[in-house]
Amino acid sequence: MGGIKAAFLSVVIILGVLLSCKNPFRSEQTLRFSTILKGSYCAFEKPTDLVIKDKSIWEQLWYRMFPDSQSVPPEVNFSQEMVIVTARGGVFPNSGYTTEIVEIKKEDDITVKVVNKNPRGIVLPVLTCPTHIVRTKRYDLKVRFEKLYPIF
Numbered sequence: 284m285g286g287i288k289a290a291f292l293s294v295v296i297i298l299g300v301l302l303s304c305k306n307p308f309r310s311e312q313t314l315r316f317s318t319i320l321k322g323s324y325c326a327f328e329k330p331t332d333l334v335i336k337d338k339s340i341w342e343q344l345w346y347r348m349f350p351d352s353q354s355v356p357p358e359v360n361f362s363q364e365m366v367i368v369t370a371r372g373g374v375f376p377n378s379g380y381t382t383e384i385v386e387i388k389k390e391d392d393i394t395v396k397v398v399n400k401n402p403r404g405i406v407l408p409v410l411t412c413p414t415h416i417v418r419t420k421r422y423d424l425k426v427r428f429e430k431l432y433p434i435f
Contacts, residue, residue: 325412379406
């Protein structure tokens with residue numbers, strides 16, 4: 284009886300180890316993306332992450348960001364592309380606060396890696412609202428945002 288329990292326990296441990304490993308048959312793919320806009324655009328009062336797959340939503344967002352401007356939103360082919368937006372939200376007291384989409388990966392879903400940096404060194408005393416907007420290939424998968432706050 285003790286040998287059966289030990290064998291069963293060994294099988295459970297081996298299965299646990301195998302299931303916790305990354306599946307070698309799935310390929311993680313790094314997606315190419317290009318920046319549409321990066322800087323300080325105070326359209327977001329709270330931290331915001333958006334995935335836009337529709338022209339009318341894209342236009343609404345653009346005119347919310349630039350209400351007094353004659354600028355038109357950059358053209359996006361939403362049948363092939365999607366727009367990804369990240370904004371730290373609120374107003375920050377100097378130029379040292381930034382946000383940047385640094386990587387987009389596709390596996391079972393889409394993961395957007397965002398680096399949010401806080402001031403270090405010499406900064407300008409200006410009000411900022413860090414925002415980064417990119418375009419990438421359209422996928423109808425769940426998109427999750429992974430926020431990184433480096434300390435250095």
